[in-house]
Amino acid sequence: MTRIGSNSVLVLAGLAALLSACGLFAKKEPPPGPCSRAMILGDAEQMIRFRDGPGRDILDISYSGRLIRVFTDCEYEMNKDRTGVMAVRVYVAVEAERGPANRDRIAPYRYFVTLTDAKREPVAKNVFELTARFPGNVSRMVLTDDTVEMKVPIRAGQSGQNFTVFVGFQLSDEQLEFNRRTRLEQERAR
Known part of the structure; x- marks a missing residue:
């Protein structure tokens, strides 16, 4: 059996205290800034694609879609002067439905993502496509x-809170x- 002397205990305690103090002097990254709020635009929340022709009955629906969820997360690349670039990642979920007039079982959806500043002026806009392929x-x-x-790009004092998606x-x-x-x-029926 090996005995640890009181001097050894003191050395170990001192070493533990020294190692734990190293964290106090480590350069800490600033916490990430807040992210932009994401909203689904009311009149563009859903879409219905009818088959070609004049019919607009339920039997004429090729496919429909509804935006059901959107959220964001952000990453900042900041300079010492607090300017930099904010990368906004947007996650989108679409409920896709095949209608009675859809024979090829494919439904392409085009949606836009617009980033606006605090005055609701567009800063960036992109259009993306998702395609549903309905099996069986x-x-x-x-x-x-x-x-x-x-x-x-963001200026000093700006964060994701200054923008809306x-x-x-x-x-x-x-x-x-x-x-x-x-x-x-x-609305009238309510």
Whole structure:
């Protein structure tokens, strides 16, 4: 059996205290700044694609989609003068539904991501595409896209709170008018 003398205990205690103090002098990274708020644009929250022709009945729907979730996370690359670049990653979820008029079981969705400043002026806008491929008897699924990243220069004193991310479907004039008309009809029915 090996005995540890009182001097050894003191040396070990001193070494432990010295090692724990090293953390006090280590250069600490500043905490990440807040991220931009993400919002789904009301009139562009859903889309319906009818088959070609004049019909606009439920049987004429090729496919429809609804944006069901969007959120962001941010990463900062800052200079000593507190200017830098903020990378905003946007995560999007779309509920895709195949309609009765869809024969090829494919539904392409185009959506936009717009980053605006504090005055709601666009800083960046990109359009992305997601495609649903409906296997077998599946007529509804959720698609996710997590590849969207936008970089924006930021000035000293700015953070993600100075920007807002808006997401919506890239709609035709006819689809936008259909959404607005449908929303008004639903509001009147309440």
